[in-house]
Amino acid sequence: MMNKNIAATTSRRKFIKGTLATFAAFSIVPRHVLGKGFLAPSDQLTKGIVGVGGMGRGHIPYAGTRVVAICDVDTRHLKLAMDEIGKDVKTFADYRELIQLPEVDIVHVATPPHWHGIIAADAARAGKDVWCEKPMTRTIGEGKRLVEAVQQHGRIFRLNTWFRFESNFYGMRTTVKPIKKLVESGLLGWPLKVTVSRHTGFDWKFYWVGKTDLTPEPVPAELDYDRWLGPAQYKPYNAHRVHGTFRGYWDYDGGGLGDMGQHYLDPIQYFLGKDDTSPISVEIDAPQQHPDAVGTWRRIEYTYADGCKIILDGEGKDENAPYSEGPNGKLYPNFRSDIPRLTIKLAAFPDSEPQVTDFVEAVKKRQKFALNEENGHRSCTIVNMGLAALRLGRSLKFDPVKQLFLDDEGANRLIDQPMRGPWTM
Amino acid sequence: MKKISNILIVLFLSSHLSTAQTTEERITSVLQQFPAQNAKQLQKNIEGMAALGQSGIAQLATLLDNATQEQLTQIQYAVGGFSYFVTQNNKEDWRKIAAQAYTEALQKVMNKEQKAFLIFQLQQVGKDEVVGTLSTFLADEKLSGPAARALGKIGTPLAGKTLTQALYGASETRKIALVEALGDARFAEAASALEPLATSPHIDLRKVTLYALANIGVPSSEKILLSAATKVAYNYDQANATASYLIFLNRLIENGHKILALKAADALHKSTPSTQQIPTHIAALKLLTDIQAGASMPILLKAMESSEVSYRAAALKFAQKYINPTTINLWIKALPKAKPEVQAEIIE
Secondary structure, eight states: OOOHHHHHHHHHHHHHHHHHHHHHTTSOOOTTOOOTTOOOTTOOEEEEEEOOSHHHHHTSOOTTEEEEEEEOSBHHHHHHHHHHHOTTSEEESOHHHHTTOTTOOEEEEOSOHHHHHHHHHHHHHTTOEEEEESSSOSSHHHHHHHHHHHHHTTOOEEEEOOTTTSSOOGGGOSOHHHHHHHHHHTTTOSSOEEEEOGGGTOOOOTTOOOOSOOOOOOOOTTBOHHHHHTTSOOOOOOGGGSGGGGGGBTTTOOHHHHHHHHHHHHHHHHHTTOTTOOOSEEEEEOOOOOSSBOOOOSEEEEEOTTSOEEEEESSOOOTTOOSEEETTEEEEGGGEESSTTHHHHHHTSOOOOOOOOOHHHHHHHTOOOSSOHHHHHHHHHHHHHHHHHHHHTSOEEEETTTTEESSOHHHHTTTSOOOOTTOOO | OHHHHHHHHHHHHHHHHHHHSOHHHHHHHHHHTOSOSSHHHHHHHHHHHHTTHHHHHHHHHHGGGGOOHHHHHHHHHHHHHHHHHHTSTTOHHHHHHHHHHHHHHHHHOOOHHHHHHHHHHHHHHOOGGGHHHHHTTTTOTTTHHHHHHHHHHHOOHHHHHHHHHHHTTOOHHHHHHHHHHHHHHTOGGGHHHHGGGGGOSSHHHHHHHHHHHHHHOOGGGHHHHHHHHHHTTTSOOTTOHHHHHHHHHHHHHHTTOHHHHHHHHHHHHHTOOSGGGHHHHHHHHHHHHHHHGGGGHHHHHHHTTOSOHHHHHHHHHHHHTTOOTTHHHHHHHHGGGSOHHHHHHHHO
């Protein structure tokens, strides 16, 4: 049986498109005729990067774009970026000045995650299109407000993970496209269980753990630490909190799950047809977490309302676990399966709907990008549900419509975490 | 039933352990069990901690002040773990014990970083019983922020009233935290106290005030928020005046003031025709669509006459929610009159 979500979304789109296309058959529409505000294909988009540490500097070159402004709270980062881009680039310590530049088309948010929501929402309010690093936001509440800001202002948003539309999907050694086609074909049956473990090539990067014995250190002269903390509660500076190791602290990210979760989970959400919903529960098996420092975990299990499950296997105990399995079959890396003659059978099914995968074109044509604010928020919610359960040390139930935990005030107090003023969302 | 069994466990463990060990020994013994390696051990550790009772937990938390690094980590695991554990359903009696114990410890712990740690615990576990204690930190330059955020998260009328009262005589810096917390708590009674701060020359205070008034969303704030947005010509500024006005209009809809919101959204839509104002123009269109639902089709169709491609794209997106066999005919009817590029957009 095919997933009902996939079927419903597809049929609605088909209805609208089909009705209008019938009419269009009698019209000649030159697609190249462009209106005001439309950027010609030859035009480069201009980009402002907020956060030019390792991640931000890694995104300086991108086809069809040109960096005109950069922002960072560490002057060492700014200098390194200027060395790469050239001295003509405008530099800022305050992102609010960068996002007001009329010459900037796209704002690329490459800061630590505790800043993502604020900067991306403000950029949208300033009329910029947004390219945001993962995880999209540090809390579910910030994600909801970012979706509102982007949509209210009619902006184009890209979340920067790409496995739902390109590159081999880690240890699966295939792109997600044939997996999506297989799932939609119904050959595996329904519901599906997907297991994400090192045996299928997914590393949970448990080296992103925090230290529980940090002592205060002098703040380097080049770093505006107060601005680096931004909305996070004040804690004395220690070099391990910032830059290359911030992922180990709850105030800024969520360890390996925060780092890799959306890379691994977003494609699963996509091929399961769950882009507009969330799991209804998350169960955890993990050591107790320190209130400041993120630790490791053994297993996280998500369940959707229709019975589909996503298992995050941190221990990799079952070497033979298939990547995906349903009542009628199993799928392993290299597209191996216990379904006989799978490739031949699959050839009889239609391909999945094409996606908009060129961000520059999406901005120019004002098209929704494949991984956008809505489905990006949903896949980030999977990550943030897991992180909330880990912090609390218990399994949780979730309402995907209200986007609240059920019967658990402690968990709901983590959905919207207060920000240190003057930062707001 | 669970509540009773929890009390029985506490009473049993209290009486059983107290005969064998002093409180100090029991605390040491409890701390040594942290961190738990799994849920079963966590449950056991938390029961051990609960058995210390309010005064024992307070004593344990007070150790934050002069602990060695190793002890400090264990205390943080114990207190943090207890706080999160007691916020689940059916643990109300333990939650109260935690809240009262941390309150007691806060009077004794001198180190402000450790006080901030305990205040954060109250942000997780606190209800009205800790409002009085938190209010004592609202005059402290270092701790007023954490205390205000804890009160904002507690969010009860008493917490809101306490935050509002603390505004009088507070420094600008402290006001920022108080005002933001009132906005987070959406404490409507604070609106009249906040409204004068919306024109503060201090940009950060002005920003959080506009944010707070927007979130609270009472009609009396409309003129103030509109005025702030008008001053920046409905564009982005560092005080987020326009965004706050938009959030305010959304909140008016949520709070049942649809007619007022419709009138304001219509005026905003008409006031933002320039290219620089397109993001706000789109936002106004979305408000009009959200309020009028299917009846917004004429304005959405009209939007397709715009020369701004992002405005047309937004209109198409807003329309999708209300497309059905009846409304789609309106779009088919409009197609022949549309420019070729607009026809393409509609069809695509």
